[in-house]
Amino acid sequence: MENYYTPQEVADKLKLNVRTLYKWIREGKLNAVKLGDVWRISESELKRLLEGK
Numbered sequence: 400m401e402n403y404y405t406p407q408e409v410a411d412k413l414k415l416n417v418r419t420l421y422k423w424i425r426e427g428k429l430n431a432v433k434l435g436d437v438w439r440i441s442e443s444e445l446k447r448l449l450e451g452k
Contacts, residue, residue: 403439403442406421429448
């Protein structure tokens with residue numbers, strides 16, 4: 400089963416402002432799933448982002 404992270408958790412891991420992640424989600428640079436009113440980012444998507452693909 401794949402792990403999912405909140406934008407805040409990803410921002411903390413990458414040492415970024417959480418607003419940057421929301422901007423990337425809006426622009427389509429980062430794929431995320433909205434569950435109710437909370438965004439989640441999959442571990443595989445995080446790896447894709449870090450690998451620059």
